[in-house]
Amino acid sequence: MTGTLWIFLGGVTLLTLQIARDLRSGPFYFDLFVEQLYQVGIKSIPLVFLTALSIGMVMSLQFGLGLEKFGGKLYVPKLMAATIIREIGPVFTSLMMAARVGAGFASEIGSMVVTQQVDAIRALGTSPTRKIVLPRVLACLVAVPILVAFANIIGMAGGLLIGSIELGLDPNYYLLNTLSTLRMSDYFTGFFKAVFFSLFISLPSCYYGLNVTTGATGVGLSTTRAVVTSSILILIGDFFLSKLFWIIQKWG
Amino acid sequence: MINVSHFSKSFGNKQVHKNINFHVKKGECLGLIGGSGTGKSVLLRSIIGLESPDSGTITVNDQNINALSEKELIQLRQNVSYVFQGGALFDSLNVFDNLAYALKEHTTLSAPEIEQKIHSTLKQFGLANSTELMPSQLSGGMQKRIGLARAMIMNPSILLYDEPTAGLDPFNTKKIKELILNLKQTGVTSILVTHDMPVALDVCDRLALLMQGEIVEEMSPQEFHQSPQALMHHFIHGETF
Numbered sequence: 094m095t096g097t098l099w100i101f102l103g104g105v106t107l108l109t110l111q112i113a114r115d116l117r118s119g120p121f122y123f124d125l126f127v128e129q130l131y132q133v134g135i136k137s138i139p140l141v142f143l144t145a146l147s148i149g150m151v152m153s154l155q156f157g158l159g160l161e162k163f164g165g166k167l168y169v170p171k172l173m174a175a176t177i178i179r180e181i182g183p184v185f186t187s188l189m190m191a192a193r194v195g196a197g198f199a200s201e202i203g204s205m206v207v208t209q210q211v212d213a214i215r216a217l218g219t220s221p222t223r224k225i226v227l228p229r230v231l232a233c234l235v236a237v238p239i240l241v242a243f244a245n246i247i248g249m250a251g252g253l254l255i256g257s258i259e260l261g262l263d264p265n266y267y268l269l270n271t272l273s274t275l276r277m278s279d280y281f282t283g284f285f286k287a288v289f290f291s292l293f294i295s296l297p298s299c300y301y302g303l304n305v306t307t308g309a310t311g312v313g314l315s316t317t318r319a320v321v322t323s324s325i326l327i328l329i330g331d332f333f334l335s336k337l338f339w340i341i342q343k344w345g
Numbered sequence: 346m347i348n349v350s351h352f353s354k355s356f357g358n359k360q361v362h363k364n365i366n367f368h369v370k371k372g373e374c375l376g377l378i379g380g381s382g383t384g385k386s387v388l389l390r391s392i393i394g395l396e397s398p399d400s401g402t403i404t405v406n407d408q409n410i411n412a413l414s415e416k417e418l419i420q421l422r423q424n425v426s427y428v429f430q431g432g433a434l435f436d437s438l439n440v441f442d443n444l445a446y447a448l449k450e451h452t453t454l455s456a457p458e459i460e461q462k463i464h465s466t467l468k469q470f471g472l473a474n475s476t477e478l479m480p481s482q483l484s485g486g487m488q489k490r491i492g493l494a495r496a497m498i499m500n501p502s503i504l505l506y507d508e509p510t511a512g513l514d515p516f517n518t519k520k521i522k523e524l525i526l527n528l529k530q531t532g533v534t535s536i537l538v539t540h541d542m543p544v545a546l547d548v549c550d551r552l553a554l555l556m557q558g559e560i561v562e563e564m565s566p567q568e569f570h571q572s573p574q575a576l577m578h579h580f581i582h583g584e585t586f
Contacts, residue, residue, distance in 0.1 A: 208433060208436070209430075209431065209433035210435055212390070212395055212427075212429070213427075213429060213433040213435065215394075215395060215422070216426070216427040217447045217495075218419045218420070218422040218447065218451055219450055
Protein backbone atom coordinates (compact mmCIF):
# COMPACT_ATOMS: atom_id res chain seq x y z
CA MET A 94 0.00 0.00 0.00
CA THR A 95 2.77 2.44 1.03
CA GLY A 96 4.82 1.36 -1.99
CA THR A 97 1.90 2.04 -4.32
CA LEU A 98 1.42 5.47 -2.77
CA TRP A 99 5.07 6.38 -3.31
CA ILE A 100 4.97 5.11 -6.90
CA PHE A 101 1.84 7.21 -7.51
CA LEU A 102 3.34 10.34 -5.93
CA GLY A 103 6.61 9.88 -7.80
CA GLY A 104 4.83 9.24 -11.09
CA VAL A 105 2.52 12.26 -10.75
CA THR A 106 5.48 14.46 -9.77
CA LEU A 107 7.46 13.36 -12.83
CA LEU A 108 4.42 13.94 -15.03
CA THR A 109 3.96 17.43 -13.57
CA LEU A 110 7.63 18.25 -14.16
CA GLN A 111 7.34 17.03 -17.75
CA ILE A 112 4.25 19.24 -18.25
CA ALA A 113 6.18 22.22 -16.85
CA ARG A 114 9.07 21.50 -19.24
CA ASP A 115 6.68 21.16 -22.19
CA LEU A 116 4.99 24.44 -21.30
CA ARG A 117 8.33 26.28 -21.39
CA SER A 118 9.30 25.34 -24.93
CA GLY A 119 8.19 23.58 -28.08
CA PRO A 120 4.89 23.49 -29.92
CA PHE A 121 1.58 24.03 -28.19
CA TYR A 122 -1.34 22.25 -29.81
CA PHE A 123 -4.06 24.88 -29.52
CA ASP A 124 -6.56 22.81 -31.55
CA LEU A 125 -6.20 19.88 -29.14
CA PHE A 126 -6.66 22.25 -26.19
CA VAL A 127 -9.86 23.69 -27.71
CA GLU A 128 -11.17 20.18 -28.41
CA GLN A 129 -10.56 19.17 -24.78
CA LEU A 130 -12.12 22.40 -23.57
CA TYR A 131 -15.25 21.42 -25.47
CA GLN A 132 -15.18 17.85 -24.10
CA VAL A 133 -14.45 18.89 -20.52
CA GLY A 134 -16.32 22.19 -20.33
CA ILE A 135 -19.24 22.42 -22.72
CA LYS A 136 -20.23 18.76 -22.54
CA SER A 137 -20.27 18.84 -18.72
CA ILE A 138 -22.75 21.71 -18.51
CA PRO A 139 -25.96 19.57 -18.39
CA LEU A 140 -24.52 17.34 -15.65
CA VAL A 141 -23.30 20.28 -13.58
CA PHE A 142 -26.60 22.11 -14.07
CA LEU A 143 -28.71 19.18 -12.83
CA THR A 144 -26.40 18.40 -9.91
CA ALA A 145 -26.17 22.02 -8.75
CA LEU A 146 -29.90 22.64 -9.12
CA SER A 147 -30.96 19.56 -7.18
CA ILE A 148 -28.38 20.10 -4.41
CA GLY A 149 -29.38 23.75 -4.06
CA MET A 150 -33.04 22.79 -3.80
CA VAL A 151 -32.45 19.96 -1.32
CA MET A 152 -30.17 22.08 0.88
CA SER A 153 -32.61 24.95 0.95
CA LEU A 154 -35.43 22.61 1.91
CA GLN A 155 -33.43 20.88 4.64
CA PHE A 156 -32.07 24.14 6.09
CA GLY A 157 -35.60 25.59 6.04
CA LEU A 158 -37.20 22.60 7.74
CA GLY A 159 -34.40 22.37 10.32
CA LEU A 160 -34.21 26.06 11.19
CA GLU A 161 -37.98 26.56 11.22
CA LYS A 162 -38.13 24.74 14.59
CA PHE A 163 -35.95 27.46 16.13
CA GLY A 164 -37.46 30.32 14.20
CA GLY A 165 -34.36 30.64 12.12
CA LYS A 166 -35.89 30.21 8.68
CA LEU A 167 -34.82 33.74 7.74
CA TYR A 168 -31.17 32.68 7.91
CA VAL A 169 -31.56 30.17 5.09
CA PRO A 170 -30.29 32.57 2.34
CA LYS A 171 -27.18 33.48 4.34
CA LEU A 172 -26.39 29.85 5.14
CA MET A 173 -27.02 28.74 1.59
CA ALA A 174 -24.82 31.44 0.07
CA ALA A 175 -21.80 30.77 2.28
CA THR A 176 -22.09 26.98 2.06
CA ILE A 177 -22.54 26.85 -1.70
CA ILE A 178 -19.86 29.35 -2.65
CA ARG A 179 -17.21 28.11 -0.23
CA GLU A 180 -17.83 24.36 -0.10
CA ILE A 181 -20.66 22.68 -1.92
CA GLY A 182 -20.18 24.36 -5.30
CA PRO A 183 -16.48 23.55 -5.73
CA VAL A 184 -16.60 20.13 -4.05
CA PHE A 185 -19.69 18.69 -5.72
CA THR A 186 -18.85 20.07 -9.15
CA SER A 187 -15.33 18.68 -8.89
CA LEU A 188 -16.59 15.28 -7.72
CA MET A 189 -18.95 15.13 -10.69
CA MET A 190 -16.11 16.16 -12.97
CA ALA A 191 -13.85 13.49 -11.45
CA ALA A 192 -16.49 10.90 -12.27
CA ARG A 193 -17.20 12.15 -15.78
CA VAL A 194 -13.95 13.67 -16.99
CA GLY A 195 -11.42 11.76 -14.87
CA ALA A 196 -12.91 8.41 -15.90
CA GLY A 197 -12.97 9.58 -19.51
CA PHE A 198 -9.33 10.65 -19.46
CA ALA A 199 -8.08 7.44 -17.83
CA SER A 200 -10.06 5.10 -20.08
CA GLU A 201 -9.32 7.01 -23.29
CA ILE A 202 -5.59 7.30 -22.62
CA GLY A 203 -5.49 3.72 -21.31
CA SER A 204 -7.09 2.45 -24.51
CA MET A 205 -4.54 4.41 -26.52
CA VAL A 206 -1.75 2.74 -24.55
CA VAL A 207 -3.21 -0.73 -25.07
CA THR A 208 -3.64 -0.21 -28.83
CA GLN A 209 -0.08 1.19 -29.06
CA GLN A 210 -1.30 4.64 -30.12
CA VAL A 211 0.80 6.26 -27.39
CA ASP A 212 3.83 4.33 -28.67
CA ALA A 213 2.94 5.53 -32.16
CA ILE A 214 2.92 9.15 -30.94
CA ARG A 215 6.46 8.62 -29.64
CA ALA A 216 7.59 6.61 -32.64
CA LEU A 217 6.42 9.40 -34.96
CA GLY A 218 8.71 11.82 -33.18
CA THR A 219 6.20 13.58 -30.94
CA SER A 220 5.62 13.77 -27.20
CA PRO A 221 2.63 12.03 -25.56
CA THR A 222 2.72 14.55 -22.71
CA ARG A 223 2.45 17.42 -25.14
CA LYS A 224 -0.17 15.72 -27.32
CA ILE A 225 -2.31 14.03 -24.69
CA VAL A 226 -1.68 15.28 -21.17
CA LEU A 227 -1.06 19.01 -21.56
CA PRO A 228 -4.29 19.82 -23.47
CA ARG A 229 -6.33 17.88 -20.92
CA VAL A 230 -4.72 19.45 -17.86
CA LEU A 231 -5.03 22.98 -19.27
CA ALA A 232 -8.63 22.35 -20.34
CA CYS A 233 -9.47 21.27 -16.78
CA LEU A 234 -7.67 24.30 -15.33
CA VAL A 235 -9.83 26.58 -17.45
CA ALA A 236 -13.13 24.69 -17.45
CA VAL A 237 -13.48 23.53 -13.83
CA PRO A 238 -13.38 27.01 -12.20
CA ILE A 239 -15.89 28.28 -14.78
CA LEU A 240 -18.16 25.29 -14.18
CA VAL A 241 -17.88 25.85 -10.42
CA ALA A 242 -18.98 29.48 -10.87
CA PHE A 243 -21.86 28.24 -13.03
CA ALA A 244 -22.79 25.63 -10.40
CA ASN A 245 -22.75 28.29 -7.67
CA ILE A 246 -25.26 30.41 -9.56
CA ILE A 247 -27.52 27.45 -10.39
CA GLY A 248 -27.29 26.09 -6.83
CA MET A 249 -28.30 29.42 -5.32
CA ALA A 250 -31.07 29.77 -7.89
CA GLY A 251 -32.36 26.35 -6.83
CA GLY A 252 -32.24 27.48 -3.20
CA LEU A 253 -34.09 30.68 -4.03
CA LEU A 254 -36.75 28.70 -5.89
CA ILE A 255 -37.44 26.42 -2.93
CA GLY A 256 -37.00 29.30 -0.46
CA SER A 257 -39.75 31.28 -2.12
CA ILE A 258 -42.11 28.42 -3.06
CA GLU A 259 -41.75 25.99 -0.15
CA LEU A 260 -40.44 28.13 2.71
CA GLY A 261 -42.49 31.24 1.90
CA LEU A 262 -39.50 33.59 1.84
CA ASP A 263 -39.73 36.72 -0.26
CA PRO A 264 -37.49 36.29 -3.37
CA ASN A 265 -36.19 39.86 -3.07
CA TYR A 266 -35.32 39.31 0.58
CA TYR A 267 -33.62 36.02 -0.33
CA LEU A 268 -31.55 37.59 -3.09
CA LEU A 269 -30.59 40.64 -1.05
CA ASN A 270 -29.53 38.46 1.88
CA THR A 271 -27.49 36.21 -0.41
CA LEU A 272 -25.62 39.09 -1.99
CA SER A 273 -25.02 40.94 1.28
CA THR A 274 -23.65 37.80 2.96
CA LEU A 275 -21.00 37.04 0.37
CA ARG A 276 -17.63 38.74 0.45
CA MET A 277 -14.91 38.80 -2.18
CA SER A 278 -12.86 36.34 -0.09
CA ASP A 279 -15.68 33.78 -0.39
CA TYR A 280 -15.52 33.93 -4.18
CA PHE A 281 -11.72 33.66 -4.14
CA THR A 282 -11.82 30.68 -1.77
CA GLY A 283 -14.18 28.82 -4.11
CA PHE A 284 -12.19 29.81 -7.17
CA PHE A 285 -8.80 28.71 -5.81
CA LYS A 286 -10.27 25.46 -4.57
CA ALA A 287 -11.57 24.81 -8.07
CA VAL A 288 -8.10 25.43 -9.52
CA PHE A 289 -6.54 22.89 -7.15
CA PHE A 290 -9.38 20.41 -7.71
CA SER A 291 -8.91 20.63 -11.48
CA LEU A 292 -5.33 19.42 -10.97
CA PHE A 293 -6.55 16.72 -8.57
CA ILE A 294 -8.81 15.47 -11.38
CA SER A 295 -6.59 15.78 -14.45
CA LEU A 296 -3.16 14.72 -13.18
CA PRO A 297 -4.08 11.38 -11.54
CA SER A 298 -6.41 10.50 -14.41
CA CYS A 299 -3.74 11.11 -17.05
CA TYR A 300 -1.15 9.33 -14.91
CA TYR A 301 -3.29 6.21 -14.47
CA GLY A 302 -4.25 6.24 -18.14
CA LEU A 303 -0.62 6.38 -19.28
CA ASN A 304 0.34 3.58 -16.90
CA VAL A 305 -2.12 0.94 -18.06
CA THR A 306 -0.15 -2.27 -18.40
CA THR A 307 -2.62 -4.94 -19.45
CA GLY A 308 -5.62 -4.97 -21.80
CA ALA A 309 -9.28 -4.29 -21.01
CA THR A 310 -8.88 -5.27 -17.34
CA GLY A 311 -6.06 -2.79 -16.96
CA VAL A 312 -8.10 0.00 -18.53
CA GLY A 313 -11.00 -0.73 -16.16
CA LEU A 314 -8.72 -0.85 -13.15
CA SER A 315 -7.00 2.40 -14.10
CA THR A 316 -10.33 4.14 -14.63
CA THR A 317 -11.54 3.05 -11.19
CA ARG A 318 -8.26 4.13 -9.59
CA ALA A 319 -8.39 7.50 -11.34
CA VAL A 320 -11.91 8.28 -10.09
CA VAL A 321 -11.26 7.02 -6.56
CA THR A 322 -7.92 8.87 -6.27
CA SER A 323 -9.34 12.12 -7.67
CA SER A 324 -12.35 11.95 -5.35
CA ILE A 325 -10.22 11.26 -2.29
CA LEU A 326 -7.82 14.07 -3.20
CA ILE A 327 -10.75 16.48 -3.64
CA LEU A 328 -12.33 15.54 -0.29
CA ILE A 329 -9.11 15.52 1.73
CA GLY A 330 -7.74 18.51 -0.16
CA ASP A 331 -10.92 20.43 0.60
CA PHE A 332 -10.25 20.26 4.33
CA PHE A 333 -6.66 21.45 4.05
CA LEU A 334 -7.52 24.17 1.55
CA SER A 335 -10.42 25.37 3.76
CA LYS A 336 -8.04 25.48 6.70
CA LEU A 337 -5.41 27.33 4.64
CA PHE A 338 -7.86 29.94 3.38
CA TRP A 339 -9.25 30.33 6.90
CA ILE A 340 -5.73 31.09 8.19
CA ILE A 341 -5.10 33.52 5.32
CA GLN A 342 -8.41 35.26 6.02
CA LYS A 343 -7.56 35.54 9.72
CA TRP A 344 -4.27 37.22 8.84
CA GLY A 345 -6.02 39.52 6.40
CA MET B 346 23.94 1.50 -39.20
CA ILE B 347 22.30 -0.46 -36.35
CA ASN B 348 24.49 -2.15 -33.78
CA VAL B 349 23.18 -4.09 -30.78
CA SER B 350 25.82 -5.11 -28.29
CA HIS B 351 25.43 -7.23 -25.10
CA PHE B 352 21.81 -6.16 -24.84
CA SER B 353 19.85 -7.53 -21.90
CA LYS B 354 16.34 -6.78 -20.73
CA SER B 355 14.10 -8.09 -17.94
CA PHE B 356 10.51 -7.45 -16.96
CA GLY B 357 10.18 -8.05 -13.24
CA ASN B 358 11.68 -11.47 -12.58
CA LYS B 359 11.44 -12.57 -16.18
CA GLN B 360 14.62 -12.14 -18.16
CA VAL B 361 13.65 -11.69 -21.81
CA HIS B 362 17.08 -10.99 -23.28
CA LYS B 363 20.41 -12.17 -21.83
CA ASN B 364 23.07 -11.19 -24.29
CA ILE B 365 21.96 -10.03 -27.72
CA ASN B 366 24.55 -9.03 -30.30
CA PHE B 367 23.98 -8.21 -33.97
CA HIS B 368 24.74 -5.64 -36.61
CA VAL B 369 22.72 -4.37 -39.57
CA LYS B 370 24.58 -2.66 -42.40
CA LYS B 371 23.30 0.25 -44.46
CA GLY B 372 20.65 -0.88 -46.97
CA GLU B 373 20.48 -4.35 -45.44
CA CYS B 374 17.35 -6.16 -44.26
CA LEU B 375 17.70 -8.40 -41.21
CA GLY B 376 14.97 -10.92 -40.47
CA LEU B 377 14.48 -11.53 -36.77
CA ILE B 378 12.66 -14.78 -36.16
CA GLY B 379 11.83 -16.69 -33.02
CA GLY B 380 8.99 -18.18 -31.02
CA SER B 381 6.21 -16.19 -29.41
CA GLY B 382 7.31 -14.46 -26.22
CA THR B 383 11.02 -14.51 -27.09
CA GLY B 384 11.10 -10.72 -27.05
CA LYS B 385 11.43 -9.89 -30.75
CA SER B 386 9.11 -6.89 -30.44
CA VAL B 387 10.85 -5.76 -27.24
CA LEU B 388 14.13 -5.75 -29.12
CA LEU B 389 12.60 -3.76 -31.97
CA ARG B 390 11.01 -1.29 -29.53
CA SER B 391 14.38 -0.87 -27.80
CA ILE B 392 16.05 0.08 -31.09
CA ILE B 393 13.73 3.06 -31.42
CA GLY B 394 13.98 3.92 -27.72
CA LEU B 395 10.48 2.88 -26.69
CA GLU B 396 12.10 0.51 -24.16
CA SER B 397 15.39 1.01 -22.37
CA PRO B 398 17.87 -1.86 -21.91
CA ASP B 399 18.99 -3.11 -18.49
CA SER B 400 22.53 -3.37 -19.85
CA GLY B 401 24.33 -3.27 -23.17
CA THR B 402 24.21 -0.69 -25.92
CA ILE B 403 22.21 -0.01 -29.05
CA THR B 404 23.65 2.39 -31.59
CA VAL B 405 21.65 3.72 -34.52
CA ASN B 406 23.45 5.92 -37.05
CA ASP B 407 26.37 6.04 -34.58
CA GLN B 408 24.13 7.44 -31.84
CA ASN B 409 23.91 5.54 -28.58
CA ILE B 410 20.16 5.19 -28.02
CA ASN B 411 20.49 4.71 -24.24
CA ALA B 412 22.36 7.98 -23.84
CA LEU B 413 19.80 10.08 -25.72
CA SER B 414 17.24 12.25 -23.97
CA GLU B 415 13.57 12.02 -25.00
CA LYS B 416 14.05 15.24 -26.97
CA GLU B 417 17.01 13.73 -28.85
CA LEU B 418 15.07 10.52 -29.41
CA ILE B 419 12.27 12.58 -30.98
CA GLN B 420 14.84 13.92 -33.45
CA LEU B 421 16.16 10.43 -34.18
CA ARG B 422 12.67 9.00 -34.73
CA GLN B 423 12.14 11.35 -37.65
CA ASN B 424 14.65 9.19 -39.47
CA VAL B 425 13.75 5.80 -38.01
CA SER B 426 10.21 4.52 -38.50
CA TYR B 427 8.38 1.73 -36.75
CA VAL B 428 5.65 -0.30 -38.38
CA PHE B 429 3.40 -1.53 -35.57
CA GLN B 430 1.92 -5.01 -35.62
CA GLY B 431 -1.68 -3.82 -35.58
CA GLY B 432 -1.02 -0.58 -37.43
CA ALA B 433 -1.50 1.53 -34.24
CA LEU B 434 -3.47 4.08 -36.24
CA PHE B 435 -4.90 7.00 -34.26
CA ASP B 436 -8.56 6.06 -33.99
CA SER B 437 -9.70 9.66 -33.58
CA LEU B 438 -8.15 10.62 -36.95
CA ASN B 439 -9.12 9.54 -40.44
CA VAL B 440 -6.65 7.95 -42.85
CA PHE B 441 -5.62 11.31 -44.31
CA ASP B 442 -4.87 12.84 -40.90
CA ASN B 443 -3.04 9.70 -39.79
CA LEU B 444 -0.72 10.05 -42.77
CA ALA B 445 -0.46 13.82 -42.43
CA TYR B 446 0.54 13.54 -38.76
CA ALA B 447 4.32 13.31 -39.19
CA LEU B 448 4.36 15.60 -42.24
CA LYS B 449 2.63 18.39 -40.30
CA GLU B 450 4.91 17.88 -37.32
CA HIS B 451 8.29 17.64 -38.95
CA THR B 452 8.17 19.23 -42.37
CA THR B 453 7.48 22.68 -43.76
CA LEU B 454 5.33 21.33 -46.59
CA SER B 455 2.28 23.40 -47.50
CA ALA B 456 -1.23 21.93 -47.20
CA PRO B 457 -1.51 21.22 -50.97
CA GLU B 458 1.93 19.57 -50.94
CA ILE B 459 0.94 17.37 -48.00
CA GLU B 460 -2.29 16.45 -49.77
CA GLN B 461 -0.43 15.56 -52.93
CA LYS B 462 2.12 13.45 -51.06
CA ILE B 463 -0.60 11.56 -49.19
CA HIS B 464 -2.58 10.89 -52.35
CA SER B 465 0.46 9.60 -54.22
CA THR B 466 1.46 7.39 -51.23
CA LEU B 467 -2.04 5.94 -50.92
CA LYS B 468 -2.12 5.26 -54.65
CA GLN B 469 1.17 3.40 -54.31
CA PHE B 470 -0.38 1.31 -51.53
CA GLY B 471 -3.56 0.63 -53.52
CA LEU B 472 -5.71 2.66 -51.11
CA ALA B 473 -6.38 5.75 -53.19
CA ASN B 474 -10.01 6.23 -52.15
CA SER B 475 -9.64 5.74 -48.43
CA THR B 476 -8.56 9.19 -47.22
CA GLU B 477 -11.82 9.96 -45.43
CA LEU B 478 -12.21 6.56 -43.77
CA MET B 479 -11.73 6.15 -40.03
CA PRO B 480 -9.46 3.31 -38.79
CA SER B 481 -12.53 1.46 -37.44
CA GLN B 482 -13.87 1.28 -41.01
CA LEU B 483 -10.72 -0.40 -42.35
CA SER B 484 -10.02 -4.12 -42.60
CA GLY B 485 -6.99 -5.59 -40.81
CA GLY B 486 -5.01 -5.68 -44.05
CA MET B 487 -5.87 -2.08 -44.87
CA GLN B 488 -4.90 -0.96 -41.36
CA LYS B 489 -1.51 -2.64 -41.74
CA ARG B 490 -0.95 -1.04 -45.14
CA ILE B 491 -1.94 2.40 -43.82
CA GLY B 492 0.39 1.82 -40.86
CA LEU B 493 3.18 1.00 -43.28
CA ALA B 494 2.33 4.05 -45.41
CA ARG B 495 2.41 6.28 -42.32
CA ALA B 496 5.80 4.89 -41.33
CA MET B 497 7.41 5.42 -44.74
CA ILE B 498 5.83 8.75 -45.70
CA MET B 499 8.71 10.67 -44.10
CA ASN B 500 11.20 8.70 -46.24
CA PRO B 501 13.09 7.29 -43.25
CA SER B 502 16.49 5.69 -43.71
CA ILE B 503 15.62 2.90 -41.24
CA LEU B 504 12.37 0.94 -41.03
CA LEU B 505 11.49 -1.49 -38.26
CA TYR B 506 8.69 -3.92 -39.14
CA ASP B 507 6.86 -5.70 -36.33
CA GLU B 508 5.12 -8.72 -37.87
CA PRO B 509 3.70 -6.80 -40.83
CA THR B 510 2.02 -9.86 -42.38
CA ALA B 511 0.70 -11.53 -39.21
CA GLY B 512 -2.93 -12.57 -39.56
CA LEU B 513 -3.25 -11.47 -43.18
CA ASP B 514 -4.70 -13.38 -46.12
CA PRO B 515 -2.34 -14.40 -48.98
CA PHE B 516 -3.39 -11.43 -51.13
CA ASN B 517 -2.59 -8.83 -48.46
CA THR B 518 0.56 -10.71 -47.44
CA LYS B 519 1.78 -10.51 -51.05
CA LYS B 520 0.90 -6.80 -51.18
CA ILE B 521 2.86 -6.04 -48.00
CA LYS B 522 5.80 -8.15 -49.17
CA GLU B 523 5.95 -6.22 -52.44
CA LEU B 524 5.81 -2.93 -50.59
CA ILE B 525 8.68 -3.97 -48.32
CA LEU B 526 10.73 -5.10 -51.34
CA ASN B 527 10.05 -1.79 -53.10
CA LEU B 528 11.22 0.13 -50.04
CA LYS B 529 14.30 -2.08 -49.80
CA GLN B 530 15.21 -1.21 -53.36
CA THR B 531 15.26 2.47 -52.40
CA GLY B 532 18.12 1.70 -49.98
CA VAL B 533 16.16 1.62 -46.73
CA THR B 534 17.85 -0.29 -43.89
CA SER B 535 15.37 -2.54 -42.12
CA ILE B 536 14.71 -5.14 -39.47
CA LEU B 537 11.79 -7.46 -40.06
CA VAL B 538 10.31 -9.30 -37.10
CA THR B 539 8.16 -12.11 -38.43
CA HIS B 540 6.93 -15.68 -38.14
CA ASP B 541 6.20 -15.73 -41.84
CA MET B 542 9.21 -17.64 -43.23
CA PRO B 543 8.36 -17.39 -46.95
CA VAL B 544 8.22 -13.59 -46.59
CA ALA B 545 11.40 -13.50 -44.51
CA LEU B 546 13.27 -15.63 -47.06
CA ASP B 547 12.11 -13.47 -49.98
CA VAL B 548 12.75 -10.10 -48.34
CA CYS B 549 15.69 -10.44 -45.94
CA ASP B 550 19.42 -10.45 -46.65
CA ARG B 551 20.15 -12.21 -43.37
CA LEU B 552 18.10 -14.12 -40.84
CA ALA B 553 18.70 -14.27 -37.09
CA LEU B 554 17.03 -16.79 -34.79
CA LEU B 555 16.23 -15.50 -31.33
CA MET B 556 15.91 -18.10 -28.63
CA GLN B 557 16.10 -18.09 -24.83
CA GLY B 558 17.24 -14.49 -24.77
CA GLU B 559 20.04 -14.86 -27.31
CA ILE B 560 20.66 -14.89 -31.05
CA VAL B 561 21.50 -18.56 -31.51
CA GLU B 562 21.88 -18.64 -35.28
CA GLU B 563 22.49 -16.16 -38.05
CA MET B 564 22.60 -16.92 -41.78
CA SER B 565 21.63 -15.72 -45.24
CA PRO B 566 18.56 -17.17 -47.05
CA GLN B 567 20.98 -19.03 -49.36
CA GLU B 568 22.78 -20.60 -46.38
CA PHE B 569 19.40 -21.48 -44.93
CA HIS B 570 18.44 -23.42 -48.07
CA GLN B 571 21.81 -25.18 -48.09
CA SER B 572 21.74 -26.19 -44.39
CA PRO B 573 18.87 -28.58 -43.69
CA GLN B 574 20.24 -29.26 -40.21
CA ALA B 575 20.15 -25.61 -39.20
CA LEU B 576 18.21 -24.73 -36.06
CA MET B 577 15.96 -22.52 -38.16
CA HIS B 578 14.65 -25.56 -40.02
CA HIS B 579 13.75 -27.19 -36.70
CA PHE B 580 12.07 -23.97 -35.61
CA ILE B 581 10.01 -23.75 -38.80
CA HIS B 582 8.86 -27.36 -38.48
CA GLY B 583 7.96 -26.89 -34.83
CA GLU B 584 10.52 -29.43 -33.63
CA THR B 585 12.25 -29.32 -30.28
CA PHE B 586 16.04 -29.00 -30.11
